[in-house]
Structures are given as structure tokens and as C-alpha cells.
Amino acid sequence: MNASLAPKEGKPLYSLLMQKLLKKMASSMKPDERLPAEREISLQYGVSRATVRQALAALERMGRIYRVQGRGTFVSPQKVHQGLPGFYSFSTAMKKLGKTPLSLVLSFSEREAEEYLAEKLKVHPGLPIYQILRLRLADNEPMLLETSYLPVERFPGLTKQALEESTMYRLFRSRYGVEINHAIEAFQSVQTDARTAQYLGMSRAVPSLRIERFTYERGRIIEYTESFARGDQFVYTVRLEPSAKEEFS
Amino acid sequence: MNASLAPKEGKPLYSLLMQKLLKKMASSMKPDERLPAEREISLQYGVSRATVRQALAALERMGRIYRVQGRGTFVSPQKVHQGLPGFYSFSTAMKKLGKTPLSLVLSFSEREAEEYLAEKLKVHPGLPIYQILRLRLADNEPMLLETSYLPVERFPGLTKQALEESTMYRLFRSRYGVEINHAIEAFQSVQTDARTAQYLGMSRAVPSLRIERFTYERGRIIEYTESFARGDQFVYTVRLEPSAKEEFS
DNA sequence: TAGTGGTCTAGACCACAAA
DNA sequence: TTGTGGTCTAGACCACTAA
Numbered sequence: 001m002n003a004s005l006a007p008k009e010g011k012p013l014y015s016l017l018m019q020k021l022l023k024k025m026a027s028s029m030k031p032d033e034r035l036p037a038e039r040e041i042s043l044q045y046g047v048s049r050a051t052v053r054q055a056l057a058a059l060e061r062m063g064r065i066y067r068v069q070g071r072g073t074f075v076s077p078q079k080v081h082q083g084l085p086g087f088y089s090f091s092t093a094m095k096k097l098g099k100t101p102l103s104l105v106l107s108f109s110e111r112e113a114e115e116y117l118a119e120k121l122k123v124h125p126g127l128p129i130y131q132i133l134r135l136r137l138a139d140n141e142p143m144l145l146e147t148s149y150l151p152v153e154r155f156p157g158l159t160k161q162a163l164e165e166s167t168m169y170r171l172f173r174s175r176y177g178v179e180i181n182h183a184i185e186a187f188q189s190v191q192t193d194a195r196t197a198q199y200l201g202m203s204r205a206v207p208s209l210r211i212e213r214f215t216y217e218r219g220r221i222i223e224y225t226e227s228f229a230r231g232d233q234f235v236y237t238v239r240l241e242p243s244a245k246e247e248f249s
Numbered sequence: 250m251n252a253s254l255a256p257k258e259g260k261p262l263y264s265l266l267m268q269k270l271l272k273k274m275a276s277s278m279k280p281d282e283r284l285p286a287e288r289e290i291s292l293q294y295g296v297s298r299a300t301v302r303q304a305l306a307a308l309e310r311m312g313r314i315y316r317v318q319g320r321g322t323f324v325s326p327q328k329v330h331q332g333l334p335g336f337y338s339f340s341t342a343m344k345k346l347g348k349t350p351l352s353l354v355l356s357f358s359e360r361e362a363e364e365y366l367a368e369k370l371k372v373h374p375g376l377p378i379y380q381i382l383r384l385r386l387a388d389n390e391p392m393l394l395e396t397s398y399l400p401v402e403r404f405p406g407l408t409k410q411a412l413e414e415s416t417m418y419r420l421f422r423s424r425y426g427v428e429i430n431h432a433i434e435a436f437q438s439v440q441t442d443a444r445t446a447q448y449l450g451m452s453r454a455v456p457s458l459r460i461e462r463f464t465y466e467r468g469r470i471i472e473y474t475e476s477f478a479r480g481d482q483f484v485y486t487v488r489l490e491p492s493a494k495e496e497f498s
Numbered sequence: 499t500a501g502t503g504g505t506c507t508a509g510a511c512c513a514c515a516a517a
Numbered sequence: 518t519t520g521t522g523g524t525c526t527a528g529a530c531c532a533c534t535a536a
Contacts, residue, residue, distance in 0.1 A: 012523080012524060012525090013524075013525070014524080014525090031468070032468075037501075037502060037503085038502080038503065039501095039502090047525080047526085048525060048526045048527065048528095049526090049527085049528090050299075050524090050525065050526070050527090051524080051525060051526080053503090053504090054524085054525090056503095060430070063430060063431050063465065063468070065468075066430055066467040066468045067502095067503065067504095068467070068502085068503080068533090068534085069502070069503045069504065069532070069533050069534080070501080070502050070503065070532075070533035070534035070535075071501095071502065071503080071533085071534060071535080072501090072502060072503075072534095073502090073503080074467070074468070075468075076465075076467075076468030077371075077468045077469060181309070181312060181315055181490075182312050182488060182489060182490050183488070183489045184486060184487070184488055184489070185486065185487050185488075185489060186484050186485065186486045186487075187436045187458060187460075187484065187485045187486075187487075188458065188480060188483070188484045188485070189438040189439070189456040189457055189458035189459075189478070189480030190438070190456065190480055191454075191455075191456060191480075205440075206440075207438040207439065207440060207456030207457075207480070208438055208456075209436060209437065209438035209458075210438075216312065217315075218315040218317070218323070218325075219280070219281075219312070219314075219315050219323070219324075219325030219326045220326060229438070231437060231438030231439055231440075231456065234437070235435050235436065235437045236435065236436045236437070237433060237434065237435045237436075238433070238434050238435075238436075238487055238489060239431060239432070239433050239434075239489075240431060240432045240433070240434060240487060240488075240489075241430075241431050241490065261504080261505060261506090262505075262506070263505080263506090286520075286521060286522080287521080287522065288520095288521090296506080296507085297506060297507045297508065297509095298507090298508085298509090299505090299506065299507070299508090300505080300506060300507080302522090302523090303505085303506090305522095316521095316522060316523095317514090317515085317521085317522080318513070318514050318515080318521070318522045318523065319513075319514035319515035319516075319520080319521050319522065320514085320515060320516080320520095320521065320522080321515095321520090321521060321522075322521090322522075
């Protein structure tokens with residue numbers, strides 16, 4: 001089965017190979033089944049072994065395969081948590097759960113960063129920032145109240161309309177060419193305040209999950225979001241990878 | 250400054266190069282300063298460009314550098330969140346905060362997985378598992394109540410003593426050669442139950458942060474932990490990386 | 499011993515950014 | 518146009534696993 005890779009437009013070879021392998025695993029392979037050896041894949045698809053390894057490394061980071069030196073490369077058996085975005089997106093998470101996500105932009109304004117915010121965003125106080133208040137619903141049930149802060153200089157010309165028409169991260173990518181390196185999130189369980197209780201339509205007796213997110217591009221914070229989720233409905237899931245730092249233990 | 254790499258025992262070249270670059274950045278470089286070009290580093294240290302790229306890729310994943318095509322590789326300016334383990338460890342997190350961590354093993358037992366647990370661990374009901382109840386303290390203040398479940402077959406001969414003498418993850422590595430691929434964590438805000446309130450020494454009026462962790466090795470769950478943290482003291486922080494999946498959007 | 503993944507080399511061309 | 522990171526090749530040797 002010498003399935004050489006079609007030279008699709010623009011996409012690098014290792015990316016095309018990833019898709020081929022994903023398709024193959026989904027359609028004809030079982031959990032823990034061994035994939036062909038790297039040199040074998042290299043021959044089958046007519047690419048170099050380095051390219052094969054680049055594709056396999058990405059699949060390994062996605063948790064779709066695991067490799068054992070001396071034995072081979074195998075299909076990961078997990079099912080439930082598969083494909084969870086390392087990066088949380090309310091929209092995609094809700095779709096995976098079979099719910100219809102909805103996002104309402106409650107307010108959109110421009111202001112200057114006061115001390116507190118400037119420290120969060122690691123910018124100088126007084127820098128112009130957008131403040132965006134959004135209510136996120138799943139099947140028309142309020143789930144999450146989000147307040148996002150973005151430096152104006154990184155997102156010039158951002159409007160409420162644009163946010164309502166697309167998701168924030170899609171907008172980041174398509175219109176501002178944002179390349180996220182990583183994000184830091186912090187979780188805390190808190191008593192629900194009156195405003196949040198009202199927006200989420202619940203009693204203050206129900207505790208809230210407070211989520212802070214710092215999004216980094218080129219080592220710089222380009223988004224700070226503080227969210228409150230209703231504790232009785234909302235479970236927030238993340239996927240972690242061991243830091244490369246463990247190499248130095 | 251032709252600092253060729255000393256052939257240290259065992260460690261691969263790219264790992265040695267990482268350490269050299271980290272040291273150089275820490276001692277003599279400023280945020281956003283440009284590193285030498287890849288080809289230049291390759292010459293300076295006498296290694297191939299592929300090896301340089303392997304080292305830089307790891308540093309990029311750690312958030313220590315960022316790369317811009319056509320421009321160069323730069324030192325990340327962040328300070329506060331730097332070096333946060335992608336992987337949460339209570340002990341290291343507390344040390345970073347300048348607090349003294351303490352871990353008490355309250356109980357250690359072996360049992361068979363009932364339906365509920367078997368589903369969490371994705372094993373057959375009836376499989377022998379360890380159940381470990383631990384209380385984690387920072388500066389002698391109770392912070393976290395953890396219940397961990399491990400399949401006995403993966404950790405034969407595990408004892409309470411061993412757990413008390415070392416941290417769990419250190420034990421995993423040194424004694425059982427565990428190679429963690431990734432972990433999934435889920436967060437939820439809940440009302441504190443009586444037992445947790447008692448162990449954590451707080452009122453039930455304070456909400457708790459419920460944390461579930463599924464740790465994966467070779468695509469298989471080797472640890473399931475359910476934790477409760479006191480909401481008024483404990484903030485749980487994680488570091489995320491965008492999933493490779495975004496390539497397919 | 500044979501086969502696997504892990505590391506490394508030397509070189510090439512491409513896409514992008516800045517002067 | 519020059520220099521950068523991004524992709525890719527062909528080949529080599531090492532470390533580990535299993536027969």
C-alpha cells in the first residue's frame with residue numbers, strides 16, 4: 001500500500017502525514033496495536049525518517065500514540081479524554097458535550113489600566129485596554145461570566161460587532177495573527193457574589209469557580225480573563241504535559 | 250567565545266546545550282534580547298543545526314524563549330510565571346511560594362475497584378488497587394485532602410513507609426520507572442462536606458475546590474486522584490500549551 | 499542478533515522580515 | 518538582497534527490547 005503523500009497546498013509534509021496516520025488509526029487500528037516502524041512509514045509514504053519523527057512527535061504530544069524505545073510505536077487506548085484541547089475553548093468544549101454554546105457580549109469598553117490591572121497584564125498603568133464582559137451559555141443555560149482585558153495596542157480597531165460574529169480566539173488568529181505560546185490558568189473556589197449570582201441565575205449558596213487566565217504571545221501577556229462559573233454545573237478540564245524541565249532533576 | 254560542549258556522561262547533546270543557553274540567558278541577557286541565529290549557535294558550540302533546533306524547541310515549550318520567523322529567537326520577558334511546572338506538584342509549588350510543605354499519609358490500604366472506581370481508572374471492576382489518603386500542609390496549615398487510587402499491578406510492593414519517605418512522583422520515577430505522557434485535570438467548585446471540613450480545619454461555609462487528576466502512561470491511566478482544597482487559601486495554577494490539533498482548523 | 503526508537507550530522511531549499 | 522526560522526533529505530551510530 002504505497003500511499004505517497006499528495007502535495008497539498010501549503011501544508012508541510014509532516015502535517016499531511018499526521019492526518020494520514022490519524023485516519024489510519026481511526027479506521028483500521030485497535031488500541032495498543034503497533035504502528036509500522038519509523039523507517040517503514042518513511043518508505044511507505046516516501047518521506048524521510050526525520051519527517052516521520054516530526055509527525056509522530058506531534059501525535060505523541062496529542063496523546064494519540066505512545067512510543068517505547070526498542071519496542072515500537074503504539075496506538076493510545078484512551079477514549080474519553082481524547083482530543084481534549086490543551087487549550088480550553090468554551091465553544092469547542094460545549095460542542096463536544098453535545099450542547100449548543102452561545103456567547104453574549106454584555107459590554108465592551110475602552111479604558112486605561114489602573115494599578116491592579118496593570119500588574120495583572122504586566123504593563124504600565126494608564127495603558128489603554130479593552131474591557132469585555134461576556135456571558136456564556138450552554139443550551140441557553142448561563143454557565144460562565146467572563147471579563148476579559150486586552151491591550152488596545154495589540155488589537156487595534158477591535159469592536160463589539162466583531163466579537164459577536166466570531167469567537168475571540170478565531171478573531172485573534174485570523175485578524176491579528178496572534179500566535180499563542182502558552183497560557184497560565186489559576187483556579188479557586190469562592191463564594192458567589194451578588195452580581196455573578198444574578199447573571200448566572202442562581203443562588204448565592206452555590207459556590208463559584210473563579211478562573212484566571214493569562215495568555216502569552218512571544219513571552220508577553222496579551223489577554224487577562226477573570227471568569228466565574230457556577231459550581232453546580234460547570235467542570236473545567238485541562239490537559240497537562242510534563243514540563244521539559246524535568247530533564248534537569 | 251568558542252565554548253564547545255563538554256561530553257558529559259550520558260546526557261544528550263541537545264540537553265547539554267539547553268543548560269548552556271539557560272545559563273547564558275540568566276547571566277548575561279535581557280528580556281526580548283535576540284539570541285544568536287541557529288546557524289551561529291551551531292558553529293559556536295560545534296553541533297549541527299538540527300541539534301540546536303531540538304534544544305530551542307524544548308526551551309520554547311518551557312516558555313523561556315520565543316521565535317519569530319524571519320526575525321530571530323528571543324528571550325521571553327515573563328518573570329512571575331516562569332518555570333511553573335506544567336505538571337502540578339504540591340511540594341514544589343509550596344517551596345516556590347516559600348512555604349514548607351508537609352505530607353501526612355492518613356491511611357494506606359489495598360482493595361478491589363468497585364464499579365465507580367473501575368470506570369474512573371478504565372480498568373475491570375475487581376482489579377486490586379491501592380487507596381491512599383493524604384493530608385497536605387503548608388507551614389503546618391492544612392491545605393489539601395487527597396485520595397489517590399493506583400493499580401497494584403503497576404506498583405507492586407508499594408508501602409506506606411515508602412510514600413512517607415519520598416514524594417509520590419519521585420517514587421514513581423525512581424522505583425517504578427514511570428514515564429508520564431500527560432495528565433487530565435478537572436476542577437469544580439463544591440460545598441465543603443463534613444469530613445473535608447474537619448480535616449482541613451475550616452467551616453463548611455467555606456467552599457472547596459474539587460480537583461480530579463488522571464495521570465497517563467503509555468496511553469493508560471496509572472493514577473486517579475480526587476482532592477479537595479480549601480477555597481479561602483488555595484489557588485491552583487496550571488500551565489497550558491496550545492494543542493497540536495490546531496493545525497487542523 | 500535483529501529490530502526498534504533516540505540522537506546527531508551536513509547539507510538543501512522555502513517563507514518571511516527588514517533594510 | 519540578506520539573514521532569519523521552518524521544512525526536508527539521506528545517512529550514521531547509539532541504547533534498548535525481545536527472541
